[in-house]
Each structure stands twice: as C-alpha cells, then as structure tokens.
Amino acid sequence: MRPSSDFCSAPLYTSCLMGEEMHAQLAALLSRRPSGYVHSIFENGINLAMGDALVFVGTAKNGRLPFGIHMGQESVRRLRFYVRRNDVIAGTPDIIQFHHPTYPLTLDLSQAVPFRNEIRAERYRMNRDLFHVCSFMETCLSWGVPTGLDVEWDRFLAHDYMPDDPQYVTVQHAEQLLDALLSGEVRVIESHLRYFLGRGKGLTPSGDDFLVGLLAVHRLTEAFHPAFLTILRHIVEREAITTDVSKAYLLHALHGRFSDTVTQVLNAMITEDTSHFQAKLAQLLHTGHSSGIDTAFGIANAIIALRRYEYVRTSCDCIGGQRHFAASSRSNL
Known part of the structure; x- marks a missing residue:
C-alpha cells in the first residue's frame, strides 16, 4: 500500500525524505525483514541493519550499491541530522520509519526508481x-x-x-x-x-x-x-x-x-x-x-x-x- 499524498505532512513526523533510487531487490528484503536499527553513520549516508543484512541509504558518490537506496547530498545531510546510531527503524517496501524519540523521520520509497547493476x-x-x-x-x-x-x-x-x-x-x-x-x-x-x-x-x-x-x-x-x-x-x-x-x-x-x-x-x-x-x-x-x-x-x-x-x-x-x-x-x- 502506497502512502497518500499528504502522508509526509502528517504532524506525527518531524521530517520526511524521498528516496530517489533503490536497488530492485531491496523491496523484497524490506518485506522479509521489516525491523532493524541504524548501524552506522558516514559522511555520504548511513547503514541500516535489517536482520542479518545491511541497507545503505545515501549518495551515489561511490556508485549505486547492490544494497543501496540513493538520494542527493542535501537529503543525506538532513538524514544524518535526524538519525542517531541504534535508532530503531521499521520498514516496508514503500516506507522506512526512524523512531528517534526527539526527531522521528520517515523515508518515503514509493517514488524511488528501481535499478539493477548487472554484468553482461x-x-x-x-x-x-x-x-x-x-x-x-x-x-x-x-x-x-x-x-x-x-x-x-x-x-x-x-x-x-x-x-x-x-x-x-x-x-x-x-x-x-x-x-x-x-x-x-x-x-x-x-x-x-x-x-x-x-x-x-x-x-x-x-x-x-x-x-x-x-x-x-x-x-x-x-x-x-x-x-x-x-x-x-x-x-x-x-x-x-x-x-x-x-x-x-x-x-x-x-x-x-x-x-x-x-x-x-x-x-x-x-x-x-x-x-x-x-x-x-x-x-x-x-x-x-x-x-x-x-x-x-x-x-x-x-x-x-x-x-x-x-x-x-x-x-x-x-x-x-x-x-x-x-x-x-x-x-x-
């Protein structure tokens, strides 16, 4: 189910970011592993631990990753401001919610363009x-x-x-x-x-x-x-x-x-x-x-x-x- 057009304006959420690109197989991963936490934070993004798998959310500076959700530098800057290590997260193929007690955040994936990196x-x-x-x-x-x-x-x-x-x-x-x-x-x-x-x-x-x-x-x-x-x-x-x-x-x-x-x-x-x-x-x-x-x-x-x-x-x-x-x-x- 995709969020409604006014989802990100709901008062419950301090901020909402839009994922721009997403590896085509990540939707299936988020369906299988709907919960996790913020594993690590870097200059170009963050890693999320979803069960025994990692998901990278950040820029494509080092390429489009096989476990990556990518967006621009300004969105990543905002993401890094709102999240902290070990913040609990809940995910679906369309949404990742960060449950920080002070700065809750939603990452909307509904419009993210799927990509694949394949060796021919x-x-x-x-x-x-x-x-x-x-x-x-x-x-x-x-x-x-x-x-x-x-x-x-x-x-x-x-x-x-x-x-x-x-x-x-x-x-x-x-x-x-x-x-x-x-x-x-x-x-x-x-x-x-x-x-x-x-x-x-x-x-x-x-x-x-x-x-x-x-x-x-x-x-x-x-x-x-x-x-x-x-x-x-x-x-x-x-x-x-x-x-x-x-x-x-x-x-x-x-x-x-x-x-x-x-x-x-x-x-x-x-x-x-x-x-x-x-x-x-x-x-x-x-x-x-x-x-x-x-x-x-x-x-x-x-x-x-x-x-x-x-x-x-x-x-x-x-x-x-x-x-x-x-x-x-x-x-x-």
Missing part, C-alpha cells in the same frame, strides 16, 4: 573478448597510487618483487590463489582466501576489495572452480573475519551483485569503445580511499591469470600434454 556475462565467450586489457594495465600503472595492500603497480606488472620484499608475500598469495582457482586445487584455496579476508584498514579492508575484483571477473567468465564461491561463502557467513560492511559487499558479490562502478568496467571491457572504457575505469579508481584501486588490483590479477593459463593450455596442447582446468565450456580459455 552472456556477451563473453573467450578471453579475447576482453578488448581493453592493455589499456586497463596502462591506466592502473599511470594512476601512480599503490594498492591498499601496499603493492606498487609498476613493480607488480614488471614481476619486480623479490622474496625479501614485504609485498612479495601478498603477490605470491594472489598468484597461488588464482592458480588454485583455475587448476582446481581445492585443498589450497581456503588458506589463500583467509590471507586476504579482513586484511587492511577501513570499512572495506583492501583484501576484501581484492576478492570482490576476482568475483566480478568470475561473474563475467565463469572461469574459476566452483569451490571459490562455496568456501568463501562458508567463511564469510560463519565467521567474524571482516567488517559488517565488507561482509555485505562480499555476500552480494557472491550472488553476482556489485556496485555499478564495478559492473560498468567489466561491461565496458567487452565493448570496443576505448574512451568509454577508460572513463568507467577512472570512476572505479576514484572510489573510496583505496577500494576502487584494490578492486582493480583483483580484476588485474584475474585477467593476468586467465591470459597465463590460456598460454599454458595452448603450449600443452601443442606437445600433447594435458592439464585440468576449472573453466566452464563457456569460458573457452
């Missing part, structure tokens, strides 16, 4: 469908900003890390994880995942952002062993291994849902418009303090691994050798 996996058939691999690496290199894991792009791309370098361990874990995901060595996947989970600072640690990059490439290519998703989901759902916010991102990514800053880069990679791709990659790299760079680092590692395995398979075929690959037939690596 049906357009990918083989590694050669990724048109902008060189441009991707060159842009990250020229960006000149190390990852949140302290890996420098120039040394990473030149294979310039030595065993006594602090970053060597990170680079080795990344390479060995991807080798396991592509060769199907299931027994070693978990230890490498645990190295990255929760590693780094911030609301979304850099190691988690790296894994989101891997998951995005897997969503496009379906090239990695199914144990990647199974093991990662098992750890994230059952252990307090990372932040609540990062857990939300990872769980959505495990279901193929990403922010539009991520989906737009992957979708642009399978088109031939170079300027469009570079613009979308720049948006990703600008995201957060290092989240976009760390996600790009994950994407880069995944693409390099796919290229390396394509070469290995071709070489093995030439000499009659065989090697197990986890890639689906659709990947055609």
